[in-house]
Amino acid sequence: MATASSLTNTRTQTRPKSTYVSRTLARIKKNWQLYVLLALPVAWLLIFAYYPMYGAQIAFRDFLPGKPILQSEWVGLVNFQRFFESPMFARLMKNTIGLSIYSLVVGFPIPIILALMLNQLRTGLFKRSVQMVSYAPYFISTVVMVGLILQFLDLRRGPVNLFLQALGLPAVHFMGSAEMFPSIYVWTNVWQYTGFSTIIYLAALTTVDPALHEAAVVDGANRLQRMWHIDIPGILPVIVTLFILNMGQVLNVGFEKTFLMQNPLNLATAEVISTYVYKIGLAGGVANFSYAAAIGLFNSVIGLILLVSANWASQRLTQKSLF
Numbered sequence: 001m002a003t004a005s006s007l008t009n010t011r012t013q014t015r016p017k018s019t020y021v022s023r024t025l026a027r028i029k030k031n032w033q034l035y036v037l038l039a040l041p042v043a044w045l046l047i048f049a050y051y052p053m054y055g056a057q058i059a060f061r062d063f064l065p066g067k068p069i070l071q072s073e074w075v076g077l078v079n080f081q082r083f084f085e086s087p088m089f090a091r092l093m094k095n096t097i098g099l100s101i102y103s104l105v106v107g108f109p110i111p112i113i114l115a116l117m118l119n120q121l122r123t124g125l126f127k128r129s130v131q132m133v134s135y136a137p138y139f140i141s142t143v144v145m146v147g148l149i150l151q152f153l154d155l156r157r158g159p160v161n162l163f164l165q166a167l168g169l170p171a172v173h174f175m176g177s178a179e180m181f182p183s184i185y186v187w188t189n190v191w192q193y194t195g196f197s198t199i200i201y202l203a204a205l206t207t208v209d210p211a212l213h214e215a216a217v218v219d220g221a222n223r224l225q226r227m228w229h230i231d232i233p234g235i236l237p238v239i240v241t242l243f244i245l246n247m248g249q250v251l252n253v254g255f256e257k258t259f260l261m262q263n264p265l266n267l268a269t270a271e272v273i274s275t276y277v278y279k280i281g282l283a284g285g286v287a288n289f290s291y292a293a294a295i296g297l298f299n300s301v302i303g304l305i306l307l308v309s310a311n312w313a314s315q316r317l318t319q320k321s322l323f
Helices: 002-030 032-060 078-085 087-106 111-121 126-137 142-152 159-166 181-205 210-218 223-247 254-262 275-282 289-318
Strands: none
Touching: 002 032, 002 159, 032 111, 032 223, 032 254, 032 289, 078 087, 078 289, 087 111, 087 181, 087 275, 111 159, 111 181, 111 289, 126 181, 142 181, 181 223, 181 254, 223 289, 254 275
16 A cells, blocks of 8 residues: 555656646747747857856866866965965955946946936937937947047147146146056046946836826926936836946956056056956966966956845845846
């Protein structure tokens, strides 16, 4: 009897699984075109995002080019310890976190404010003109952008210094000042990316129910009150999502722009983790792949921790989160 009952229970437990599998196969067969379209992005993700994680183990090995990874000597956390004890560790962390926090504090709220202001405009031509002017810099490549920055801030022929001299003020060597580098980097980023970020918030504002604004107008609310009590709560999920994603990028300061703006005079504040990894891993006289991989892996792990922490804090404070 016990054997028969156990067989009955086993059959009962396996039936739902087989039913689920058959339903899944039927759904795939019915919508096979969608799964074919999905196959390419999934293949790209597996090949270029997940498969390279196999190579992350060189951070724990004494890897030499031309030698198989698994045959390289396992050294454990030696490369990480070397980085933590390096005199560059404190400076890299200070510069990277400083630039990221500066960019987040300045660059995150400005697109929200601009989107709220544009949403209140009723003149279509002026609104579209402002959007076009603010969005246009986004199409400028990083190399061209840095070239423009260097030309505008040139000590002798730059328009900014020519204007200062016309006012009777001395010329300023902007790109030769380590103190000015963070502000130049952050505010040029604001100019380049504000328009693109604004489009996201404008799209979110279109989902706000106009009846709420009509009721608020009847109650005597002005534009500022309507933005604060209707528009901002309406786009709060989008704000929270983008903020959490930005928190995950705190240690990922843009490599290209930072590297192109560096020079020996501003390197004290311009050297960040991404540029240091490039110089150590590839640009040095002797490539040190294991040491560079350890620094990059440390950067990624800290970014993941910040992302999860920001998501947890958002869930606790606003009951909204990314996952």
